[in-house]
Amino acid sequence: MKKTILASLIGATLAITGCSEQAPTQTSETAPAAESATMAVENPFFQASSLQYQAPDFRLIRDEHFLPAIERGMAEQLAEIEAIANNPEAPTFENTLVAMERSGALLTRVSRVFSNLTGTDSNEKRREIQSELAPKSAAHSDNINLNADLFARIETIYNDRENLGLNDEQKRLVEVYYQRFVRAGAQLTDNQKEQIRALNEEHSRLRNQFAQNLLAETRNIAVVVDTVEELDGLSRSQIQAAANAAADRGHEGKYLLSITNTTRQPILTSLNNREVRQRVWEASANRAQSGDYDNRPISARLAQIRAERAALLGYDSWADYNVEPQMAQTPEAVFELFGTMLPTVIANVEAEQAAIQEMIERRGGDYEVQPWDWEYYAEFVRQELYDIDEAEVREYFEFNRVLHDGVFYQMNRFYGITFEPRPDLPTYHEDVEVYEVFDADGTSLAIFYADYFAREGKRGGAWMSSFVGQSHLLGTKPVVVNVMNIPKAPEGEPTLVSYDHVTTIFHELGHGIHGMFSNVTYPTLAGTAVSRDFVEFPSTFEEDWAAHPEVIANYANHYETGEPIPDELLERLIQSRSFNQGFDTLEYISASLLDMEWHSLTADDELQDVNEFEAAALAKYGVDIPAVPPRYKTTFFSHSMGGGYSASYYAYMWSEILAADAFAYVQSQGGLTRENGNHYRSNILEVGNTRPTMESYIQFRGQEPTTDALLIRRGLQLSVD
Numbered sequence: 038m039k040k041t042i043l044a045s046l047i048g049a050t051l052a053i054t055g056c057s058e059q060a061p062t063q064t065s066e067t068a069p070a071a072e073s074a075t076m077a078v079e080n081p082f083f084q085a086s087s088l089q090y091q092a093p094d095f096r097l098i099r100d101e102h103f104l105p106a107i108e109r110g111m112a113e114q115l116a117e118i119e120a121i122a123n124n125p126e127a128p129t130f131e132n133t134l135v136a137m138e139r140s141g142a143l144l145t146r147v148s149r150v151f152s153n154l155t156g157t158d159s160n161e162k163r164r165e166i167q168s169e170l171a172p173k174s175a176a177h178s179d180n181i182n183l184n185a186d187l188f189a190r191i192e193t194i195y196n197d198r199e200n201l202g203l204n205d206e207q208k209r210l211v212e213v214y215y216q217r218f219v220r221a222g223a224q225l226t227d228n229q230k231e232q233i234r235a236l237n238e239e240h241s242r243l244r245n246q247f248a249q250n251l252l253a254e255t256r257n258i259a260v261v262v263d264t265v266e267e268l269d270g271l272s273r274s275q276i277q278a279a280a281n282a283a284a285d286r287g288h289e290g291k292y293l294l295s296i297t298n299t300t301r302q303p304i305l306t307s308l309n310n311r312e313v314r315q316r317v318w319e320a321s322a323n324r325a326q327s328g329d330y331d332n333r334p335i336s337a338r339l340a341q342i343r344a345e346r347a348a349l350l351g352y353d354s355w356a357d358y359n360v361e362p363q364m365a366q367t368p369e370a371v372f373e374l375f376g377t378m379l380p381t382v383i384a385n386v387e388a389e390q391a392a393i394q395e396m397i398e399r400r401g402g403d404y405e406v407q408p409w410d411w412e413y414y415a416e417f418v419r420q421e422l423y424d425i426d427e428a429e430v431r432e433y434f435e436f437n438r439v440l441h442d443g444v445f446y447q448m449n450r451f452y453g454i455t456f457e458p459r460p461d462l463p464t465y466h467e468d469v470e471v472y473e474v475f476d477a478d479g480t481s482l483a484i485f486y487a488d489y490f491a492r493e494g495k496r497g498g499a500w501m502s503s504f505v506g507q508s509h510l511l512g513t514k515p516v517v518v519n520v521m522n523i524p525k526a527p528e529g530e531p532t533l534v535s536y537d538h539v540t541t542i543f544h545e546l547g548h549g550i551h552g553m554f555s556n557v558t559y560p561t562l563a564g565t566a567v568s569r570d571f572v573e574f575p576s577t578f579e580e581d582w583a584a585h586p587e588v589i590a591n592y593a594n595h596y597e598t599g600e601p602i603p604d605e606l607l608e609r610l611i612q613s614r615s616f617n618q619g620f621d622t623l624e625y626i627s628a629s630l631l632d633m634e635w636h637s638l639t640a641d642d643e644l645q646d647v648n649e650f651e652a653a654a655l656a657k658y659g660v661d662i663p664a665v666p667p668r669y670k671t672t673f674f675s676h677s678m679g680g681g682y683s684a685s686y687y688a689y690m691w692s693e694i695l696a697a698d699a700f701a702y703v704q705s706q707g708g709l710t711r712e713n714g715n716h717y718r719s720n721i722l723e724v725g726n727t728r729p730t731m732e733s734y735i736q737f738r739g740q741e742p743t744t745d746a747l748l749i750r751r752g753l754q755l756s757v758d
């Protein structure tokens with residue numbers, strides 16, 4: 038699964054469609070500060086960039102420019118909002134909503150660059166600025182969202198929206214603004230507004246503490262191993278990295294195994310020593326559950342604050358509140374989705390578990406499979422079934438061929454677009470390449486930054502974001518970036534990538550074109566500014582083209598001999614992708630259910646005991662299978678507790694249903710044709726959030742989606758008997 042993030046701010050819209058497994062980056066806004074007139078000359082953010090499509094001029098940008106520009110941006114935006122709210126003229130669509138759409142230009146400009154650079158090229162100074170800005174953001178948003186005069190104007194327009202001669206997009210904009218303000222608390226009494234502000238303040242403080250604890254704890258719980266023998270099964274370079282990490286932390290002569298993001302740890306696939314496997318797994322699974330960085334009380338209080346906030350806003354639970362504006366609309370729809378899938382998924386898990394148990398016994402083990410054994414023995418089962426040699430596979434996936442002859446080729450065949458290098462445009466790092474994207478008729482569409490290689494200072498995972506959003510109102514064209522963490526080959530050697538990386542390149546450019554094809558008037562409604570459970574649809578849809586016969590025949594050639602990938606190897610590779618999908622799907626669903634349960638609490642429920650709550654939540658849905666723990670547990674579930682995915686972790690699978698259904702439909706209509714590409718582009722990609730997403734889907738597909746194609750996509754057997 039790949040992930041997404043969408044942070045939308047009033048006035049300053051920042052769309053970061055992240056696909057990493059990490060918690061979403063939050064945008065920050067702070068209080069105003071006066072600036073001297075001379076800074077206007079020196080600070081490059083004070084005017085729009087003069088480069089094509091306002092692409093940031095990285096030659097001029099310095100770290101010391103961010104804070105003054107952000108602070109001035111805040112001040113300007115608040116002044117603009119005040120002027121709109123206090124306008125003596127009667128409220129109109131133009132003098133209120135269009136004025137708001139135009140506001141915050143400086144803040145948007147600098148925030149987008151800053152937020153992108155903290156993700157792709159972080160440093161101490163940038164982290165300091167982040168910390169300084171973070172606590173002020175809730176208050177700043179509240180200052181706008183809870184402005185009674187402003188809301189009164191929006192409400193007047195909203196109530197009269199059918200009589201104002203507005204077109205569909207304008208009416209949609211009125212509705213989106215109205216909902217946003219109501220949902221932030223604009224209709225509350227002054228007393229309630231004070232309560233909301235206090236809850237928001239506490240919430241943002243605890244969220245920050247949750248993240249800080251997790252960061253410190255993850256470092257704290259790394260497993261130290263005394264002898265190299267205990268690392269049997271790891272590669273030479275993994276062992277060297279473990280030795281270096283130990284030395285860095287003062288354990289000279291020992292080995293240090295770091296804990297990564299999810300409950301499951303990738304290293305468990307290859308560690309032969311069962312005791313070490315257990316130590317690694319337990320360090321991961323018990324993360325932030327004791328000691329100085331205990332996230333249990335924080336998690337419990339965060340869930341409670343959300344329930345209290347929901348109650349103030351007139352909802353039974355945070356889940357009711359948060360799912361309402363999504364495509365799913367109600368928590369019941371989410372529970373129903375998982376409920377219908379669970380019997381099939383659990384049947385698959387049982388079959389996988391039986392095969393793993395048999396493998397344990399065949400290899401001389403006399404124990405029942407434990408979570409630290411699963412991946413290890415699954416790898417033997419996988420080898421026996423598919424005999425895949427990862428190194429052999431990579432020789433057919435040379436990075437440049439995958440990019441140019443794979444994904445660019447597919448996009449040319451399907452949408453008619455071409456990518457032309459623009460080495461003249463400045464970048465923020467020498468590894469970043471810039472392209473200009475042209476439509477079939479030669480019209481220039483967008484600027485695209487390709488930042489694919491791993492490096493120090495870049496956060497893990499993969500994501501899409503933009504420096505400039507599309508808007509006919511503002512006359513702006515999209516300036517989009519894709520970020521990944523592909524290990525770069527040494528100078529002079531070709532970079533060979535795994536098939537997972539291949540599909541991620543397709544996935545991220547799927548988000549990329551969602552931004553680049555945007556064809557709307559108002560920035561608030563542009564491109565990827567759709568609900569969370571819709572935004573992963575275009576990206577996941579794009580993934581499946583990587584294996585399309587006409588596409589793969591164009592790029593999967595041996596990097597030395599140029600020979601196409603043998604059919605038989607390709608077949609095994611594709612087949613092996615559906616292996617272990619019962620486990621993968623169940624660990625995801627368990628985490629999603631846990632997230633939904635936490636946020637189904639009401640304001641009357643007392644503060645929960647985290648361990649008891651978690652056990653009861655999993656038991657309730659029959660997903661308390663010891664060998665298949667949830668992908669995240671509460672104390673390190675950043676999406677749910679610390680990040681912006683509370684009551685929304687389900688969204689990835691919701692989007693995948695759309696993607697699988699849409700891809701199957703396109704194949705039934707002739708597959709890789711310009712006609713199909715245009716139909717999909719105009720109904721899904723160009724429209725952004727200018728109409729309800731289900732409406733867009735039905736326009737494209739002719740009906741609502743079903744889960745059939747998803748189960749097939751995941752290789753899950755439909756029959757459970």
Ligand SMILES: [Zn+2]
Binds near residue numbers: 039054544548573576
């Ligand atoms: Zn994504």
